[in-house]
Amino acid sequence: MKRFGNKLLCFILALVMVLGTFLTTDVAKAGKTQDVSFYWHHYDMGKGYYNPEDEGKPVSFAFFIEFKGTGEDGQVHTGLYSQLTYSGKIGEETRITVPVDEITDNKNNKYTDCTIYSIFVPIYSGNTIYATSGGDESLSYMLQQNMETKTQAKIAENSIILDEDRGAMPILYRATVTREEDGKEVTEIAKSRKNGKVIQKTLLFREGDVPVWSENRAESFYRAIFQSELEPFSPYSGKYKTFHLIAEFTGNRKTELDERYQLTVEGDDLKGWTLTLSSKIKEGSKEVTEDIPYSTVYEFDPSLKEGEVKLKQEGQLGKKITKTPYYYVLDGNGGEKVLKTFEEKTTIINPVDKIYLRGPIKGGNQPNPSDNNTDRIGGEDRIDTAGKVSSKFFEKADTVILARMDDYPDALTAGVLAKLMNAPILLTGTDQLDARVAGEIKRLGARQVLVVGGDNAVSQKAMDQAKAIAGSAERIGGKDRYETAALIAKQVVALSKNSSKAVVATGQDFADALAISAYAAREGQPILLVKPNQVPEATAKALADLKVEGVTIVGGDAAVSKALEAKLPKLEARVGGANRYETAALVASRFFENSDRAFLASGQNFADALVIGPVAGKLNAPVLLSKRDLLPAETKAQIKKAGYKKITIVGLDGAISKAVEDELK
Incomplete structure (x- = not known):
């Protein structure tokens, strides 16, 4: 029995050891x-x-x-x-x-x-x-x-959003909370239960997801949700608060943005929200219609008796329709407040000539359908053409203005100075004085040469060669075309004593400045150059130094923008067409109403219009522009309207073709 008891004790101890080992291993594995x-x-x-x-x-x-x-x-x-x-x-x-x-x-x-x-x-x-x-x-x-703050922002269909407002519309997001108190619904702005401050977030408007909840734990919307301050449900009464997300413009442009746009928030505090930005801005268009008179012409009809006249075609007035698109908002009184104006768009409906058939005139000669007398001044190239203009209109000259033949910027505004000094404009190559120019300086008996532009326009060598002939040579040249124009303007004012008014044109193309040069030369007004959206420093300084009080702008909005116009002195007049040909025609119509002659120069190259400008100013004649092989409709309409007795073409066939000349006759 004792032996059996010992065996049982040993078995129990062994079992305990095995189980202990197993349990220890299992706990270790569990971790x-x-x-x-x-x-x-x-x-x-x-x-x-x-x-x-x-x-x-x-x-x-x-x-x-x-x-x-x-x-x-x-x-x-x-x-x-x-x-x-x-x-x-x-x-x-x-x-x-x-x-x-x-x-x-x-x-x-x-x-x-x-x-x-x-x-x-x-x-x-x-x-x-x-x-x-x-x-x-x-x-x-x-x-x-908590209240659901997921928000999607969108722009309402067909809304007009100004470029200046995109990315610049701060919006203040808050929430109202409605609950029942004493049997009545009470609505108020949601505030923190901890500090009583309004729960809010300011974000710039953009389409897509709006993180009203914020990613910053310091923001009040984040804290309100994190700390369960926007809870719509209660274990005591179920739904006991109703929240509504509200949004409004904020910041120093709030009044302006409220005038232009509207914010609408739709949704609920369980599913989230949709913010819609809609525009109050409308699109308008100012339309001005001007009649273009038709011409009366006669065609020879040999079947008619001598002196007999028969109407072939009734004349019809043409139309010039100018539309100026703009954006506006209603001002509260039924009127319009214009926010932005766009470039004018002009449509020309050409007039239809009134045509008579006429029999032989007394003596049996066929009548000429046009009463104007057309001639031409031109040389084998632009240097020769400038020389021909000089020899035709200047018998003698004390001063000659010398400019570069193949680039326009520096000489663009020299026409007014040339007219005031009674000096022709001659053209030369950059590196040395052309022999033909040297001969013309001698013929004129000039005692002074005024070089327009820096060394890169007319070199010092060419200037010295001119000085050797005339005895004196000076240079007017700035660091760029704008400074050169300003320096010329000071000389113009010194001669004309007219500092209260000036002409302003783009410096980035030649056509507008040359189209107005005859008018500026006649009036003795300096021409200053600008960029489409910027008044260069040299131009701004000249306007201030010369104390210019009023300006005439030549060119459309693309050449001189409306925004820039507002930065200039008082606007006396503005002339600008849909293209250079219409601009030149409008200059002629407005400022040379009583002229009976005109000059026609290339609108595709600057040189001929440049050299004829001072002459045209002296003769009170406009400079019209043409394409080489086509007389533009705008130029043609002005010629018919004015009925010039004489038109002088500047340049040979390479500048304006024989076909255009024939159309004038």
């Missing part, structure tokens, strides 16, 4: 863990701070554990974070077991022997509605539902 619990119901009510209709709905979002642990340096670190994922159903408690022997934090550092001591649910694009309330040392947290 150290901590549980994080999430529940949805209020502890004493059995109901939750969430929409009862969402009961059992699956939901998933990120949350962070805050823990401490031993780092690779052997030190214990606190305030560490690691991201985990909650996946559960609304209304059902969820427990998540977290191994804490080793945890990798959100910076990818590993820590051992860790302890979790709190968690938090972040507000971000994947979760803008659920947050925790409460929590204890056992890591048990209640989840509840």
Whole structure:
């Protein structure tokens, strides 16, 4: 018996050792863990701070554990974070077991022997509605539902948004909260329960997702959701608050933006919101119609008796229709407040000639259908043409103006000075004085040569050659065309004593300045150059130094913008057509109404119009422009309207063809 008892004792001890080994191994394999619990119901009510209709709905979002642990340096670190994922159903408690022997934090550092001591649910694009309330040392947290702040922003269809406003419309987002108190509904701006401050966020308007909830934990909307301050549901009464997102323009442009646009917010506090930006801006168009008179012409008809006249075709007036598009808003009194004006668009409906058939005139000769006398001045090239103009209109000259033959910028405004000094404009190559120019200086008996432009326009060598003939040579040249024009303007004013008015044209093309040169020369007004949207420093200084009080602008909005116009002195007049040919025709119509002759130069090359400008000013004649092989409709209409007795073409066939000349006859 004793032997049996000993055997039993040994068996029990052996069994205990085996079981001990097994249990120790199993615990070692299991490792150290901590549980994080999430529940949805209020502890004493059995109901939750969430929409009862969402009961059992699956939901998933990120949350962070805050823990401490031993780092690779052997030190214990606190305030560490690691991201985990909650996946559960609304209304059902969820427990998540977290191994804490080793945890990798959100910076990818590993820590051992860790302890979790709190968690938090972040507000971000994947979760803008659920947050925790409460929590204890056992890591048990209640989840509840807040107002949904997901917002989509869009622009209403067909809305006009000004370029200056895009990306420059700050919007203040807030929320109103409506609840029942003493049997009445009360609506007020939502405020923080903790500090009483308004819950709000300011963002620039852009289409797409609007992060009203913010990514910054310091922002009031973030704190309100994170701290469950926008809770629409109560475990005591169910839905007890109704929130509405509101948006309005803010900042120092609020009044201006309210005048132009409207903000509308639609949606609810459970599904989210849609913000719509609609425009109050309307599109208008100012239309001006001018009649273009028709011409009366006679055609020879040999079948008619001598002196007999018969109407062949009735004349019809043409139309010039100018439309100026613009944007506007209503001013509150039924009127329009213009916000932006666009470039004029001009349509020309050409007149139809009134045509008579006429028999032979007395003596039996066929009548000429046109009464004007057309002639031509031209040389084998532009240097020769300039010389021909000089020899025809200048018997003698004390001064000669010398400019570069193959580029326009420096000489663009020299015509006024040439007229005031009774000097022809001659053209030369850059490197040396052309022999034909030297001969013309001698013929004129000039005692002074005024070179327009810097060394890159007319070299010092060419200038010295001219000086050797005339005895004196000076240069007017700035660092660019704008400064050169300003220097010429000062000389013009010194001679004309007319400093109160000036002409302004673009410096980026030649046609407008040359079309107005005859008028400016006749009036003794300097021509200053600008860029389409900028007044160059040299031009601005000249306007100030010369004390210019009024300007005449030549060219359309593309050449000299409306915005730039507002920066200039008082506008005396503005002449600008749809193209250079119409602009030149409008200059002729407006400023040379009583002229009985005109000059016709190429609108495709600058040289001929340049050299004839001062002559035209002296003779009170406009300079019209033409294409080489086609007389533009605008030029043709002006010639018919004015009925010039004489038209002088400047340049040979290479500039304006025989076909155009024949059309004038």
